[in-house]
Amino acid sequence: MPLVVGCNPPTPLGQHGNTDDVLNKARADSLTFVLISLTQHQQQTPHGLMHLPRRDLAALSSSEWSNSIVGVLSPSAFSSENLSLGSSATVRSEVEWAMHMGIPAVVFPAVPNNAPNFSRLLHSTALLVSGSGTSIWLDVNFEPTEACYGSVQGILSSCDNASTIGLNLRFPEQESNSINKTLVHLNRFFGLPVKGVTLPTSLFLTNKKGYPTLSKKMQVVIEWIMKRGGDKIRWVIEGEQKHVPAEDNSQNNTSGYLNYLQYLFHLRSRSDVTEVLDCEEARAEASYLDYLQAPLQPLADNLEFGTYETFExxxxxxxxxxxxxxxxxxxGVNLQKWGGSxxxxxxxxxxxxxxxxxxxxxxxNAVKRYNATCLSSDLHPLxxxxxxxxxxPSAVIFLHSLVALExxxxxxxxxxxxxxxxxxxGEEEKADIVVSExxxxxxxxxxxxxxxxxxxxxxxxxxDAVSIPTNYISFIAPLSSAKLHQEAKAQAYSATDGAHGPMGQPFGFLRAMETPYVVRSHAAAQTHIEKECFTYVHPNPDLNDPTKCNSRFVRVEFEADEKYGMGNGSGYGLYNKQEAELAAAAGEGEGGEGAGAGITIHGLTGSFDSLLYRSETENLEEHISIAPQTFSVGMFSWFPLFFPLRDPVFLGPGCKAGVNIWRLGNGKKIWYEWSVDITKIIDGSLVSSTPVHNPNGRSYQVGL
Ligand SMILES: C[S@@+](CC[C@H](N)C(=O)[O-])C[C@H]1O[C@@H](n2cnc3c(N)ncnc32)[C@H](O)[C@@H]1O
Incomplete structure (x- = not known):
């Protein structure tokens, strides 16, 4: 099911206990889910306040409630009176009912003016639902402005970025006149936990035949969301059904949203979307998206047969x-080391x-290829x-078999x-060319x-031997990803040793947040172009210099800008120049926010570029890279390394983030330490800073 679409008609549904009717109509139009009101109607009777009977409770099975219904909390629960109490009995009882029914999501309205009380209520509800199958969708009236992002990120951080809160981006009825700005701000939002996108029917234009269509600009926006969010996004069509062609009006047994759904499917089937979402690579990656893995330690541990097979x-x-x-x-031939004359x-x-x-x-194979070229010349084969x-030892058994059989x-x-x-x-066996990975x-x-x-x-x-690789350079960039931050926090509850199973000693919060993870970042935004960290060259020119060692420190700085790293995507894959140009245009000509609009940084994303070999006699070189600027397209052996920050930092307007990163060792183990500070560009004054993570390798180290 590539696209999951639901509907939210103008009159609140379900409040008269007719959810089954509503759902059946939606299903007739191939919609997957419906939004219903969670309001429970009661009436005064001689025996006290009684709930009105609901037919739908028995008419729908539990799997229908838990797969096809999203609940909307009663707006009255959010009156300033209720909010000022810091809690709302109505919200609690509606959410408890939703949890009882197994309803997967309840919708909180967009942030009102009374933000502190609203945040408190949201946070306490996020805690209430944790551990249940229900989560919260916080409505966001999406606008491509600094204020919109600022209020949402503020509320999420006051809720401690609870993993049970996702965002439902509701597009306004009128489209923004700057598509570039919209995309740039959406890119920033994709570092926050976007779960749903709501499109009002009034956003759709009407084509000649009366069917809904979107403006060219909105098509670009929707396709961008599809490509970036993948099939995890839940789409909601909302409002009056304005575009149903006359002949369809008679069908009272349908929701009336079929044409909107078909239009979204049409956009989803366009080649630029399918090329990204339906390719072999996307399918292979699907189960790894945002899934944290402990980095391999092929030196300290012995890799398994299946791991080698995957590499290969x-x-x-x-x-x-x-x-x-x-x-x-x-x-070697050109330099007369071997072959030739x-x-x-x-x-x-x-x-x-x-x-x-x-x-x-x-x-x-490379030697064979060289020797093949000798056939047509007077060069001697090698x-x-x-x-x-x-x-x-197990890989050695495999190698011996290859030697015997190949x-x-x-x-x-x-x-x-x-x-x-x-x-x-032996002396005569020493290498001319050393190859390693x-x-x-x-x-x-x-x-x-x-x-x-x-x-x-x-x-x-x-x-005079040469090494392939000749060098490798690590890269680092800030990453905005509430999702990965939540996933790192969740590691705190895993057992420290997988062999102990889920009942083993927990990893603990400190360790969980001071450990780098390999992850195919997806619900994330790399906020800046990555910068170089550590370079290692082989053969090592400093090998015999007692003043040099493999420990390293680097400080790199990233200034807040209004592009929010547009072009870097989620931190995995080739840098998208076209997108970056869009962002540049939004900054200059289409109402950019001015230098340094803010973004939340939840961690750092690490990558590398390795020069395998640069020819001394031909103008050629070979690389492998997962750094977005030079990404080797089609290569899937490595996902980036995510260094979480214990507490996210906000890189505000006019500020820069200083990233400090160390590679240290003590002869038995190697580890990284990292910290981030935010300073004002104008005078260098400190705004905030994180502690140095993983001091002395206390939480994470790699065994030598
Ligand atoms: C990442 S795997 C690469 C394997 C293979 N060359 C490939 O490309 O599929 C690294 C290999 O190096 C081996 N290895 C790591 N450190 C080693 C060491 N100090 N001496 C010998 N082998 C080592 C590991 O056991 C593992 O087989």
Whole structure:
């Protein structure tokens, strides 16, 4: 079911106990759910106040109540009188009834003037529903303004960003005259927990045949939401049915919203939307969206068979490695190290951390490709010699099998079962080209620097050997994502050791918020272009310099701007230049907010770019990257690393966020520490700051 659409007719539904009628009509039009009033009607009887009977209670099954109904709280419950009491008996009883019925969402009205009391009520209701199957949709009268976002983010933070509160963005009846501004502000809203989008029927125009249609500008907006929010967004058509063509008016057994639904389906089926949502990659990623995972530790732990198998499906990574090895081989020929007119036709290849052998295969393929070019020239083909070094004993069994079974491998490949830091090889076996992939989502977080330095120190490489990768650079950017913040908080209740099961010792809040997670960020907005953190180069030019080590510190700064990182999407995927240009236009010509409109930062997103090889003799280089600016499209081996902030910070107008990040070690483990401060650009004065997260690696570390 690609699109989930419901309706909210003008007269409150269900309050006369006719929810079954309403739902049947909606279903006749293929709508998935209806909004009904939660008002319970009572009357005075000689025996006291009695509820009026409702037919629908028995007419609908519990699964219908829990899959097809969204409840709307009575507006009277939000009178200033009720709000000033800081609570509302009506809200409580309506919400309790919704929870009893298994209704999945109840709608809170948009924030009124009496905001502190409203927030208190919202927060206490968010706590009331937690643990039940019911959540809250907070209505937002969406406007592309600073004030709109500001009030919503303020209310969410006063509710401690409770995970039970989602947003229902209600579009105004009149569309905004600046599409760019609308998109830029929507991008910012997608860092908050957007659950639903409500479109009033009056927003639709009427086409020649009387059917509803949207203006070109609104089509762009709706398609943008579809692409960015995916099929998780719940759509609501609201208001009077204005566009039903005459011949359909007779059908009283339908909701009258079919044409609106069909129009949304039509937008959903457009190629620019389906290309994003229905491609192979989107399907493969679906279950990973916003799902936090502990980063792998391939050095301390031994990877499983299935994990290797998943890596090996990547269509881009091994292709780029193969091309990088080919470039290095051709460089060696051009620089007369081997092949060509030299006497030496042997090239020593070494894959360190060979796993189940895909880089061995890619490297041998590169030699084959080079040798194929020799057939049509007077160049001599090369004889490869390959050492495959691996410390995972189970992967070593796999490698030995490959050597025995793969045609031609037995003559050229030798497997060394050892940690590369301790491996010993003969003088004649030392590597000309060392190939490795020991990279994590943040580049160095799987300890590639320490492993490759170790391999260099154990003398596995010739003095003039080259390394593929040649370098890797980690990148960091602020991330606005209430969802990921909530998910990180939720980790506090998981067992510290998966083997202990759900009844094990909880992880605890501090640890949960001081741990970086691998995650395919989705309900998120990367608020700025990522900036460089740490660079590691191999072979390591500082290997024998006692004053140099692999610890690092960097401070990078991100100024508030009115683009809110438009173009960076959710922090995963290639930077979208076109979107960024839209944002720039909104800032300059279409009423941007002026320098530095604000945004909430819930954490940091880490990524990397690795230069596999840059040719010395040809103007060519090969990379793999998950940094949005240089993202390797189609590569899916890595998702970004999310560093949560214990408490989100607000990057307000005229301010900048300073991100401090350390990579530290003590010979036994490596860890990151991080903090964020907000200062005023004008005078550098401090507005707010977070504590340094994970001091001394107390919550998270990677074993050496
Ligand atoms: C990310 S996997 C890559 C495997 C394979 N090269 C591929 O691309 O599919 C890293 C591999 O390096 C191995 N490894 C990590 N540190 C190592 C070390 N110090 N010595 C030897 N192997 C190591 C791990 O066991 C794992 O098989």
């Amino acid at each position: 499906r990547d269509p881009v990574k091994y292709r780029n490695y193969e091309s990088a090895v080919l470039l290095a081989i051709r460089d 030299t006497n030496n036709n042997v090239v020593n290849l070494m894959v360190v951390g060979a796993g189940r052998g895909p880089l061995v295969r890619a490297s041998l 004889t490869p010699r390959m050492l495959a070094v691996e410390k995972n 045609p031609g491998w037995a003559e050229v490949v030798r497997v060394i079962s050892s940690d590369m830091r301790d491996a010993v090889v 020991l990279l994590g989502s943040f580049g160095d977080n799987e300890l590639s620097p320490e492993c490759l330095d170790g391999a260099e120190k154990s003398g596995l490489m010739k003095p």
